[in-house]
Amino acid sequence: MKQLSCEQAKQIDMVDYLSSLNHHPQKVHNQDYWYLSPLRQEQTASFKVNRRLNVWFDFGIGKGGDIIDLSTMYHNCTTSEALRKLSDFQNQPVLSFHPLTVFGGSAVSSLRFAGEKKEPTDSKIVVQATRPLSANNLIGYLEKRQIPLGIASKYCQEVDFLLYGRQHTVIGFLNNSGGYELRSDTFKGSSSPKDTTFIDNKTEQIAVFEGFFSFLSFCTINGSQAAPLTNSLILNSLSFVDKSRDLMEKHLRVHLLLDRDMPGKNYTQKALNWDRDKYIDRSEFYGAHKDLNDWLVHDRNSQQQYQRHGRKL
Structure with a gap:
């Protein structure tokens, strides 16, 4: 041989x-x-x-x-x-x-x-179909993460995709270039092209999130508020922070709600160094947790009290 x-x-x-x-x-x-x-x-x-x-x-x-x-x-x-x-x-x-x-x-x-x-x-994710969220296992996953179906349905879809010759069905969150962030209880990935998601509510302020479950948590916490939410930027990857600077700086205030792990903290500090009057670190709100969704899941009582008093993040 x-x-x-x-x-x-x-x-x-x-x-x-x-x-x-x-x-x-x-x-x-x-x-x-x-x-x-x-x-x-x-x-x-x-x-x-x-x-x-x-x-x-x-x-x-x-x-x-x-x-x-x-x-x-x-x-x-x-x-x-x-x-x-x-x-x-x-x-x-x-x-x-x-x-x-x-x-x-x-x-x-x-x-x-x-x-x-x-x-x-075989190793490339190929999206086959999308439709409104309805699968019981995906609704159960949203419940596990304390996201109401009504809020998730406004921003997410049910997505079928192929990977390694097998079909999967997950929650999909669309980005600005037509790709999806894909999540379920057992899957975390994304389809090409990778990009940010900008939600324009015609306000002068913007909230910046690392992942879409933090954004959905923000919507859940503030769901009872009558006033429109700020504009929202979901990065879908910290690698898009620098690319998104021009968009962020078009706003009067930039509220940073990035993850509390080391990469999230580093990028938060980087943005604060750009302009401490414009950029505001809001992550202390969930300071004992990895991100806003982690806070929502583990501090349900605090969240309910927060909503009862009509407070807004």
Whole structure:
């Protein structure tokens, strides 16, 4: 049996290879596959494989690389030995039968010839149909997150999409370019193109949210108010903060309701540094929680009291 060259070995699909070692992703977001690190013990997945680039990075140890780097570290062996092991994997003459793997909530059979790559189109989310929200499991998911169906139905749709040859039905939130943020109790992802969502209520102020469930929570909290809400910008990704600066600065006041994790705090601080008179950090309202929806879910009593007194966030 001929041993693979380094370049040939680097063509082996890393997701397939990890599956052969009995390591399966905890979650999948577009081309990013997140694992409990195969290189150490951990409780939260912080080992990422980008399947399109076929590279990995372990955030717990700050190291990454290609499949040869992974094999040498995993087996604690030399490059030559790693190439031999990868050659053995690539040249298996039998079918590999791996357990069903949950990708973003969908069960996908890993049955295929060893080393065979999926067609790249399989890994792209393809939206097939949209309609008003009606599925019981999606309504139950909204209830779990304390979002009334009436509010969700104003801004969201029920979306059917294909991924890895299987159909899924989730809650879809449309962005300005026609793509969707897609959510259910077992799936988190988005369809292309990725973009922000701007909701224009013709006001001079704007509230900025990181994700659409924070926006829906804002609508829920202020649902009893007669006055129109501020304009709203849902970033759908913090990477759009800089791109959205011109839009934000057209407003008299910019109310920032980003997540309370480190990236959210960093971008909040960045915006405050632009102009502390215009930009206002409102995240202290839910300061003990990750985001506004987390506050809504865990502080229902506070939320009901907040509404009874007619207060507005």
